[in-house]
Amino acid sequence: DQQVKQNSPSLSVQEGRISILNCDYTNSMFDYFLWYKKYPAEGPTFLISISSIKDKNEDGRFTVFLNKSAKHLSLHIVPSQPGDSAVYFCAASAVGSSNTGKLIFGQGTTLQVKP
Amino acid sequence: DTGVSQNPRHKITKRGQNVTFRCDPISEHNRLYWYRQTLGQGPEFLTYFQNEAQLEKSRLLSDRFSAERPKGSFSTLEIQRTEQGDSAMYLCASSRLWGEKLFFGSGTQLSVL
Numbered sequence: 001d002q003q004v005k006q007n008s009p010s011l012s013v014q015e016g017r018i019s020i021l022n023c024d025y026t027n028s029m030f031d032y033f034l035w036y037k038k039y040p041a042e043g044p045t046f047l048i049s050i051s052s053i054k055d056k057n058e059d060g061r062f063t064v065f066l067n068k069s070a071k072h073l074s075l076h077i078v079p080s081q082p083g084d085s086a087v088y089f090c091a092a093s094a095v096g097s098s099n100t101g102k103l104i105f106g107q108g109t110t111l112q113v114k115p
Numbered sequence: 116d117t118g119v120s121q122n123p124r125h126k127i128t129k130r131g132q133n134v135t136f137r138c139d140p141i142s143e144h145n146r147l148y149w150y151r152q153t154l155g156q157g158p159e160f161l162t163y164f165q166n167e168a169q170l171e172k173s174r175l176l177s178d179r180f181s182a183e184r185p186k187g188s189f190s191t192l193e194i195q196r197t198e199q200g201d202s203a204m205y206l207c208a209s210s211r212l213w214g215e216k217l218f219f220g221s222g223t224q225l226s227v228l
Contacts, residue, residue: 036219042221044158045219046218089158095214101146101163104160
């Protein structure tokens with residue numbers, strides 16, 4: 001049962017353009033959402049998060065949008081840079097109903113930003 | 116803050132052998148998690164410790180897997196009688212507060228031949 005889904009395995013964009021990565025979830029108990037970035041042979045590194053009480057959170061070039069009714073979130077990167085090329089994971093947690101704080105991850109989307 | 120440290124970075128073993136991985140979380144992080152990641156998939160939750168207590172185990176953690184966190188500091192993950200299907204990246208993560216983001220280590224890449 002894949003509770004967090006990233007349906008696009010890969011995405012290629014030109015440097016300077018916008019990158020949009022999408023994520024869908026099925027568990028309505030999820031109330032905290034995160035994006036992680038991963039380079040080969042390294043662990044995931046935190047990028048940005050959003051609580052379910054918000055619908056948008058922005059940090060520099062990165063913005064996460066949350067649509068609770070559609071159970072959908074997206075990560076926008078503007079402008080995209082070649083150094084952004086990595087695997088991006090969407091993750092979710094049911095903080096309000098769980099005492100573990102564990103994250104459930106999607107399958108990942110490989111972003112390639114071409115110079 | 117030196118980050119989450121995992122050792123070894125790589126482990127190659129023969130089927131049937133036992134292996135043990137170590138994780139040193141960020142100091143003062145009392146919450147510690149183990150995840151497993153295979154190619155093309157996202158990290159999958161294995162187990163969670165709050166201080167020295169193991170509070171949750173995934174059904175993925177078969178009886179060949181055991182994890183400990185003595186004294187609530189570092190943690191070890193042992194796999195007995197390894198199988199080829201155990202080949203994966205094993206990731207450790209920690210956090211300080213409930214509901215906070217997780218900080219991941221670089222992982223241990225296990226290859227079972």
